[in-house]
Amino acid sequence: MELLKTKPSRSHLGFCIQLKYYQNTGQFPQQHADLSESPIHYLCSQLECKPHDLDDYNWKGRSGRRHRLEILSFLKIKKTNENDKELFTNWLVTEIYPTDPDGKHVYEHAYEWFLGNKLECPASKELSRLINSAAKQYEEDLFQFIEHSLLPETKLKVDALLTDDNDISFSDLKADPGRIGLDSIFKEVKKLEFIRSLNISFLPLNKIQIKSIKRYHTPCPVHYDRHLTTMAYADFCLITPPVA
Secondary structure, three states, X not given: OXXXXXXXXXXXXXHHHHHHHHHHHOOOOOOHHHXXXXXXXXXXXXXXXXXXXXXXXXXXXXXXXXXXXXXXXXXXXXXXXXXXXXXXXXXXXHHHOOOOOOOOOHHHHHHXXXXXXXXXXXXXXXXXXXXXXXXXXXXXXXXXXXXXXXXXXXXXXXXXXXXXXXXXOHHHHHXXXXXXXXXXXXXXXXXXXHHHHOOOOOHHHHHOOHHHHHHHOOOOOOXXXXXXXXHHHHHHHHHOOOOO
16 A cells, blocks of 8 residues: 555554554544454455554654544545534435434434535534534424414413313323322323313324334323423323333
8 A cells, every 4th residue: 555655563553453444444443442353454454454553653742633633634535524423414414313212323313414425424422513503403394393283272272281270180190190099090081081072183293203202201200391392392291102
């Protein structure tokens, strides 16, 4: 490889590991512990060197940083600008969070996105900020979508749930049935009759992934003040349909 000709042989292994690691993950290793032994031994066989060549390789030192810059230039990876960041967050909102609302794999998706678009991934702090911003935007869009799908008369009945003088409260609807008995059965029947009285069409929820519904389907009571009605409408709709 032409890139190795200008480097001392003792740094060949570290350089190649950084290159291959980035090509596969979209990020650079920060230390030897980030690496598995199999690719190290494979590269050693290709480079005719020994694994202990990594012992003196300074991943975060001047040489390591210079190698990373060379690799980014070699792979034609561009600096990320504000427009790229906006495209990334919009992609998370429309493509990732609908199927992964908990964000369990969001960082893996993020590194793949930047690598696939030949963009340098932002630093960890900035990447976390973008991911959190996208998660908040997805939630707001989801709640507004549900609110706009509700009939005016349905909203009025949900509003009444937030008052203290109503026969049934929002907390009652979210509460567990408790021990089985006549009282608990009557309470559950009352809740079911109230839900049916709303004549809610759950057709819009067909556009929402089941994972998103499960994400917000929690039995614990939640307190809402009157300024959080959008969240209340969404929460109400997400707890009332049956969840598989």
